[in-house]
Amino acid sequence: xxxxxxxxxxxxxxxxxxxxxxxxxxxxxxxxxxxxxxxxxxxxxxxxxxxxxxxxxxxxxxxxxxxxxxxxxxxxxxxxxxxxxxxxxxxxxxxxxxxxxxxxxxxxxxxxxxxxxxxxxxxxxxxxxxxxxxxxxxxxxxxxxxxxxxxxxxxxxxxxxxxxxxxxxxxxxxxxxxxxxxxxxxxxxxxxxxxxxxxxxxxxxxxxxxxxxxxxxxxxxxxxxxxxxxxxxxxxxxxxxxxxxxxxxxxxxxxxxxxxxxxxxxxxxxxxxxxxxxxxxxxxxxxxxxxxxxxxxxxxxxxxxxxxxxxxxxxxxxxxxxxxxxxxxxxxxxxxxxxxxxxxxxxxxxxxxxxxxxxxxxxxxxxxxxxxxxxxxxxxxxxxxxxxxxxxxxxxxxxxxxxxxxxxxxxxxxxxxxxxxxxxxxxxxxxxxxxxxxxxxxxxxxx
Amino acid sequence: xxxxxxxxxxxxxxxxxxxxxxxxxxxxxxxxxxxxxxxxxxxxxxxxxxxxxxxxxxxxxxxxxxxxxxxxxxxxxxxxxxxxxxxxxxxxxxxxxxxxxxxxxxxxxxxxxxxxxxxxxxxxxxxxxxxxxxxxxxxxxxxxxxxxxxxxxxxxxxxxxxxxxxxxxxxxxxxxxxxxxxxxxxxxxxxxxxxxxxxxxxxxxxxxxxxxxxxxxxxxxxxxxxxxxxxxxxxxxxxxxxxxxxxxxxxxxxxxxxxxxxxxxxxxxxxxxxxxxxxxxxxxxxxxxxxxxxxxxxxxxxxxxxxxxxxxxxxxxxxxxxxxxxxxxxxxxxxxxxxxxxxxxxxxxxxxxxxxxxxxxxxxxxxxxxxxxxxxxxxxxxxxxxxxxxxxxxxxxxxxxxxxxxxxxxxxxxxxxxxxxxxxxxxxxxxxxxxxxxxxxxxxxxx
Numbered sequence: 001x002x003x004x005x006x007x008x009x010x011x012x013x014x015x016x017x018x019x020x021x022x023x024x025x026x027x028x029x030x031x032x033x034x035x036x037x038x039x040x041x042x043x044x045x046x047x048x049x050x051x052x053x054x055x056x057x058x059x060x061x062x063x064x065x066x067x068x069x070x071x072x073x074x075x076x077x078x079x080x081x082x083x084x085x086x087x088x089x090x091x092x093x094x095x096x097x098x099x100x101x102x103x104x105x106x107x108x109x110x111x112x113x114x115x116x117x118x119x120x121x122x123x124x125x126x127x128x129x130x131x132x133x134x135x136x137x138x139x140x141x142x143x144x145x146x147x148x149x150x151x152x153x154x155x156x157x158x159x160x161x162x163x164x165x166x167x168x169x170x171x172x173x174x175x176x177x178x179x180x181x182x183x184x185x186x187x188x189x190x191x192x193x194x195x196x197x198x199x200x201x202x203x204x205x206x207x208x209x210x211x212x213x214x215x216x217x218x219x220x221x222x223x224x225x226x227x228x229x230x231x232x233x234x235x236x237x238x239x240x241x242x243x244x245x246x247x248x249x250x251x252x253x254x255x256x257x258x259x260x261x262x263x264x265x266x267x268x269x270x271x272x273x274x275x276x277x278x279x280x281x282x283x284x285x286x287x288x289x290x291x292x293x294x295x296x297x298x299x300x301x302x303x304x305x306x307x308x309x310x311x312x313x314x315x316x317x318x319x320x321x322x323x324x325x326x327x328x329x330x331x332x333x334x335x336x337x338x339x340x341x342x343x344x345x346x347x348x349x350x351x352x353x354x355x356x357x358x359x360x361x362x363x364x365x366x367x368x369x370x371x372x373x374x375x376x377x378x379x380x381x382x383x384x385x386x387x388x389x390x391x392x393x394x395x396x397x398x399x400x401x402x403x404x405x406x407x408x409x410x411x412x413x414x415x416x417x418x419x420x421x422x423x424x425x426x427x428x429x430x431x432x433x434x435x436x437x438x439x440x441x442x443x444x445x446x447x
Numbered sequence: 448x449x450x451x452x453x454x455x456x457x458x459x460x461x462x463x464x465x466x467x468x469x470x471x472x473x474x475x476x477x478x479x480x481x482x483x484x485x486x487x488x489x490x491x492x493x494x495x496x497x498x499x500x501x502x503x504x505x506x507x508x509x510x511x512x513x514x515x516x517x518x519x520x521x522x523x524x525x526x527x528x529x530x531x532x533x534x535x536x537x538x539x540x541x542x543x544x545x546x547x548x549x550x551x552x553x554x555x556x557x558x559x560x561x562x563x564x565x566x567x568x569x570x571x572x573x574x575x576x577x578x579x580x581x582x583x584x585x586x587x588x589x590x591x592x593x594x595x596x597x598x599x600x601x602x603x604x605x606x607x608x609x610x611x612x613x614x615x616x617x618x619x620x621x622x623x624x625x626x627x628x629x630x631x632x633x634x635x636x637x638x639x640x641x642x643x644x645x646x647x648x649x650x651x652x653x654x655x656x657x658x659x660x661x662x663x664x665x666x667x668x669x670x671x672x673x674x675x676x677x678x679x680x681x682x683x684x685x686x687x688x689x690x691x692x693x694x695x696x697x698x699x700x701x702x703x704x705x706x707x708x709x710x711x712x713x714x715x716x717x718x719x720x721x722x723x724x725x726x727x728x729x730x731x732x733x734x735x736x737x738x739x740x741x742x743x744x745x746x747x748x749x750x751x752x753x754x755x756x757x758x759x760x761x762x763x764x765x766x767x768x769x770x771x772x773x774x775x776x777x778x779x780x781x782x783x784x785x786x787x788x789x790x791x792x793x794x795x796x797x798x799x800x801x802x803x804x805x806x807x808x809x810x811x812x813x814x815x816x817x818x819x820x821x822x823x824x825x826x827x828x829x830x831x832x833x834x835x836x837x838x839x840x841x842x843x844x845x846x847x848x849x850x851x852x853x854x855x856x857x858x859x860x861x862x863x864x865x866x867x868x869x870x871x872x873x874x875x876x877x878x879x880x881x882x883x884x885x886x887x888x889x890x891x892x893x894x
Contacts, residue, residue, distance in 0.1 A: 012490055012539065015547075033823050036794060036825035038792065040459075040462055042459055043454065045572070067495070079454075080514070101842050105793075113511075345548070347484065371482070378483035
């Protein structure tokens with residue numbers, strides 16, 4: 001990708017790149033549906049009040065206004081573009097609860113907007129792919145396992161390097177901090193969240209300077225965050241730190257169940273990582289992050305967690321668990337590292353050449369025949385020299401060129417594989433390309 | 448659809464409605480690809496300068512701004528959400544011309560935004576599906592025929608009533624007006640555009656009051672607009688009006704070719720309608736509009752035309768021809784008139800019941816097996832009574848429930864069609880649902 005976006009933070013793709021992106025989007029959609037998730041879309045805008053309920057993100061939000069707003073009709077609610085798909089989903093659930101079946105499993109693949117400074121892996125307009133399940137009042141804990149497995153399945157099918165789903169549990173961390181006497185657990189989590197960026201020593205200093213931790217407390221918090229195991233052995237490592245708290249026990253039990261099941265069903269894909277905090281404070285239990293091995297600096301490509309009361313209409317609460325894939329981030333990396341390529345730059349498998357201008361309608365008949373059998377094709381718009389028409393197909397990577405020759409009122413059909421030059425007689429009502437040439441394929445390029 | 452959008456003009460669908468919308472979107476995409484069109488997406492925002500170049504639409508545009516914009520860094524370009532896909536496509540072509548193969552055939556299915564007063568068939572956020580082909584400097588006329596046929600093919604596959612593609616040619620109309628001495632052809636077109644709304648007498652009065660036409664000129668212009676034929680007989684009707692002009696002859700010849708070919712290849716679907724004007728002034732030849740027969744008051748569901756120089760970088764021009772389907776308008780009508788329904792409200796074909804809590808992992812094994820063979824399914828999250836679990840499946844329209852029974856360490860598998868009650872032994876590695884139950888199907892409901 002030598003090209004740069006003409007508007008910083010608003011990436012656009014060439015057609016052959018869009019085919020790769022579509023492959024990713026189709027794969028995610030198909031996987032989510034195989035796991036039983038229903039598609040929804042929410043509007044792109046929310047009221048600003050709704051968007052800002054969840055905290056300190058106002059400077060990231062894009063407000064919208066009509067250029068010639070008629071202010072005379074009284075103050076209207078201010079609108080802004082959504083910055084994620086969780087807040088709109090929560091509103092959607094509360095608004096439509098009477099029409100939904102719970103537990104409600106939905107996926108949602110849409111653009112979101114954030115006015116952040118653009119950098120690699122961070123755009124101002126980007127696509128997220130979310131799966132969530134929400135219950136009416138309660139939601140079985142098993143979905144914490146199931147949602148992780150859905151995303152492992154989805155990511156496994158993408159042309160990306162090995163990935164690790166890192167899992168922690170807020171109850172475990174918060175219970176531990178309370179157990180060592182640090183009561184501002186949100187503050188501790190915020191500091192711990194920086195451990196990958198600034199290192200353990202700097203985080204320890206932060207805990208002491210900003211949260212009043214003593215040396216022992218800071219040391220214990222850092223030790224907890226450094227526990228990473230690909231099985232349930234994290235349990236004894238936590239116990240070895242000798243801290244006791246009811247919430248800690250609950251968190252250990254939950255994380256143990258999640259790691260036991262996911263490591264069994266998706267070996268090598270998951271890691272208990274007790275440094276994972278997730279910035280947003282609506283998570284209340286399991287939290288997830290995902291990194292591409294060898295591309296950790298790209299940041300998390302798939303994150304989420306359990307929330308006990310994201311959505312509420314005052315009387316009822318709707319607990320849920322969900323994860324979100326940063327599609328634009330993943331696709332940008334696939335393209336910039338050339339992890340995958342489309343087999344051709346256009347959907348057409350066949351280019352129908354024109355012998356002379358009068359054959360255009362017969363050529364359209366061939367096209368109708370092929371299309372009715374699912375074979376994508378184009379008809380040449382003019383009867384240029386065959387060499388020129390073949391070059392047209394070649395430039396686009398179209399594998400087959402179809403020729404029509406009229407002799408004594410009968411049309412002779414031939415089709416040529418322009419990669420090898422082989423040309424054969426063909427019947428437009430029955431000829432088929434080899435299965436691998438029928439559709440554009442997107443294949444991983446060897447690393 | 449008893450539900451109303453919670454924000455006027457920003458419609459949202461329930462999951463079973465979204466399945467219908469996805470069927471429409473998938474059908475369009477598949478058809479466009481069968482015709483050789485490549486997918487692209489453009490960013491949702493353009494600079495306001497770019498958007499306003501094409502005339503008087505500023506009050507429809509939604510500008511965007513960061514809530515806490517840092518104005519100190521100098522004046523930045525103002526951004527707004529795009530109101531159609533043609534203007535962004537024109538910019539995209541000019542920016543990427545060096546990377547594209549011409550003629551460039553692309554489709555684009557995206558949201559657009561217009562701050563208009565919402566009413567039936569007109570939303571503030573809606574989806575358009577566009578196909579265009581653009582040439583580098585020139586574009587063969589045959590694409591004017593081909594693009595109409597692509598849209599006829601696409602619309603024919605949707606669960607909608609009969610439709611008519613109404614076609615005219617700007618050269619024909621403008622040449623005619625010049626031939627009768629009316630030089631403000633854009634003004635005449637704008638008046639003629641109102642003929643369906645206000646009637647021919649009122650339009651004749653407009654022509655006289657506002658454009659200085661005399662009785663004969665007004666009468667001739669009205670007579671031209673009243674010509675509608677489903678074959679090329681419009682030619683003699685125009686000639687009978689006795690007007691002569693070079694541009695008129697060019698327009699007659701072009702429209703004759705388009706109607707001759709399209710009426711042959713898509714009989715009953717097209718109409719030469721010499722009242723079609725299209726408001727936007729960048730069209731220069733063929734213009735198209737499409738109405739659902741019996742739903743004319745809904746307005747056009749698919750419109751477009753030929754433009755000689757929509758995109759230009761100063762040195763080069765990129766002529767094109769394209770049409771745009773108002774997907775949201777079509778889907779809203781399908782849903783409100785119940786033209787089509789989804790066969791179930793969730794993707795799952797199979798619901799895997801839990802006999803007891805310990806069977807969850809074995810149930811997940813069954814699910815893995817089914818999914819690996821493309822069968823969408825869900826595992827029950829808890830071992831409620833079978834009656835309750837079956838009711839869960841029933842409410843969602845899931846046709847099959849899978850039961851696992853462990854006896855002496857061996858698992859016995861059975862699957863029940865809960866519509867008829869038939870229950871049979873089943874092997875998770877080979878059982879398949881009937882083909883018609885595999886995926887959610889969307890079928891037209893008899894009118």
